[in-house]
Amino acid sequence: MLIIKKLILTFIFLLSLVSLMAKSQNVTIDPTNIYPIVKLETSMGIIIVELDRVKAPLTVDNFLTYVTTGEYNNTIFHRIVENFIVQGGGYDEEFVAKKTNPDIVNESGNGLKNEIGTIAMAKENRPHTANRQFFFNINDNTNLDPGRQWGYTVFGAITEGEEVLEAIAKVNTDYNETMAWNDVPIEPVILIKATLLPEE
Numbered sequence: 001m002l003i004i005k006k007l008i009l010t011f012i013f014l015l016s017l018v019s020l021m022a023k024s025q026n027v028t029i030d031p032t033n034i035y036p037i038v039k040l041e042t043s044m045g046i047i048i049v050e051l052d053r054v055k056a057p058l059t060v061d062n063f064l065t066y067v068t069t070g071e072y073n074n075t076i077f078h079r080i081v082e083n084f085i086v087q088g089g090g091y092d093e094e095f096v097a098k099k100t101n102p103d104i105v106n107e108s109g110n111g112l113k114n115e116i117g118t119i120a121m122a123k124e125n126r127p128h129t130a131n132r133q134f135f136f137n138i139n140d141n142t143n144l145d146p147g148r149q150w151g152y153t154v155f156g157a158i159t160e161g162e163e164v165l166e167a168i169a170k171v172n173t174d175y176n177e178t179m180a181w182n183d184v185p186i187e188p189v190i191l192i193k194a195t196l197l198p199e200e
Helices: 002-025 057-068 162-169
Strands: 037-042 045-051 079-081 085-088 118-121 134-137 154-160 173-176 181-185 190-196
Touching: 037 057, 045 057, 045 162, 057 118, 057 154, 057 190, 085 162, 154 162
Parallel strands: none
Antiparallel strands: 037 045, 037 190, 045 154, 079 085, 079 181, 085 134, 118 134, 118 154, 173 181
């Protein structure tokens, strides 16, 4: 009888654990808001972005998870290529990689284009490898859109602070010997805080 009770308790515990894991993988942040607004306070000014949950629901929820847990706070824009992109979200000022959640499904075929002023997810060469790093397009980067290959998922656009992004895009960059990277800002550009704004 004692063994049966232990088995039942173990089964209930495992069921609860699986349920919690499933919930953590499918968290919808601000679920009734189709176009969430996020404020990005940077060391060079404020940028406001409107996200598109209709076209990129998985990507938006993923991004908002990092926003609402404070994971983007005090990170840097580590890669800035003039007339191309401003990329960040993955490292602190010491270039220590921040923890990542599981990779997400590529939603680049959603119809949104990598046009100037849009925000998109960074990824590796493999299609479904985006997790926390994102970038702003500072040009119309049609080469990043899907065609016969997977593209980079656009999931929103800047609504305020275009001039801030333009200023960030023009900072001096150089090769960083420690990280063996090109296009690293000489003076750090910091994402001080990311905040999900309340729905209007």
